[in-house]
Amino acid sequence: MAIVLLAVIALFVALFLFSLEGVSWSPRLALIGAALLVIGCFAGWVFTHKTVNVRPDSILLDLRGNIVKIFLQDQTVWKKEYIDYAIVPFKKTGYELKMEVTPITPNPKVRKIIYEVALEIPAETVDALYRVRAWVREKFKIPHFPSAEELRKRFEYELYEFNDKRSTDLAVFSNPLDQGQQVAFKQLLLNFLSNRAPHEVVVTKAKFTLA
Numbered sequence: 499m500a501i502v503l504l505a506v507i508a509l510f511v512a513l514f515l516f517s518l519e520g521v522s523w524s525p526r527l528a529l530i531g532a533a534l535l536v537i538g539c540f541a542g543w544v545f546t547h548k549t550v551n552v553r554p555d556s557i558l559l560d561l562r563g564n565i566v567k568i569f570l571q572d573q574t575v576w577k578k579e580y581i582d583y584a585i586v587p588f589k590k591t592g593y594e595l596k597m598e599v600t601p602i603t604p605n606p607k608v609r610k611i612i613y614e615v616a617l618e619i620p621a622e623t624v625d626a627l628y629r630v631r632a633w634v635r636e637k638f639k640i641p642h643f644p645s646a647e648e649l650r651k652r653f654e655y656e657l658y659e660f661n662d663k664r665s666t667d668l669a670v671f672s673n674p675l676d677q678g679q680q681v682a683f684k685q686l687l688l689n690f691l692s693n694r695a696p697h698e699v700v701v702t703k704a705k706f707t708l709a
Contacts, residue, residue: 556568556569556585556586557569557585557586558583558584558585559583559584559585559586560583566583569585591618591619591646591649592616592617592618592619592702593616593617593618593649593650593653594614594615594616594617594703595614595615595616595617595650595653595654595657596612596613596614596615597612597613597614597615597654597657597658597661598610598611598612598709599611599613599661599665599668601665601666601668601669602665602669603669603670603672604669609669609672609708610708610709611668611671611706611707611708611709612706612707612708612709613683613704613705613706613707614703614704614705615657615687615701615703615704616701616702616703616704617653617699617700617701617702618699618700618702619698619699619700629696629698630649630696630698630699633695633696634648634649634652637652638652638655653695653699656691656694656695659694660687660690660691663690664686664690667686668683668686671683671706672708674705674706674707674708679706680705680706683704683705683706684701684704684705687701687704688701688704
């Protein structure tokens with residue numbers, strides 16, 4: 499609120515200084531420049547915090563998943579007008595995540611495993627995009643439809659759970675050059691995620707190595 503007040507004051511000051519007579523232009527221009535700088539900062543703050551840029555081929559969905567609007571071109575909109583809607587890109591969405599886990603082997607000894615996972619949400623239907631976001635919103639009690647970055651964080655959350663709940667199983671993987679172990683690792687991850695994530699989420703890569 500304070501920055502709004504400053505911007506209004508700066509605007510009136512700039513107009514007042516411009517109308518003055520008998521005052522040299524140098525101080526007037528300096529003060530007008532300062533006033534315009536404040537106004538520019540205000541405009542930048544509004545653009546950054548109060549608006550969102552919507553990419554072409556994005557779709558606006560309501561809480562029931564109905565299509566409200568299709569954005570065919572780049573557009574800037576007010577956040578508050580779309581707080582209860584989901585703006586989703588109608589295209590394949592992918593994430594590549596890298597995780598580390600240090601399970602204790604039966605020997606016992608500590609083994610550090612690093613693995614990479616690639617996840618995709620195919621853009622076959624609008625429903626798929628909506629259901630994944632609805633799942634994240636409901637499970638993690640997010641008061642709004644999650645952004646792409648929030649989706650990424652939630653997938654990371656599931657992988658941390660995987661590290662914790664499957665640490666004993668992960669301890670058996672000892673050779674990343676053994677293709678049989680790579681297949682078993684991917685299957686272990688698939689089985690875990692199948693009960694925790696919507697079926698629309700597809701694992702396209704799951705590969706481990708040792709540190």
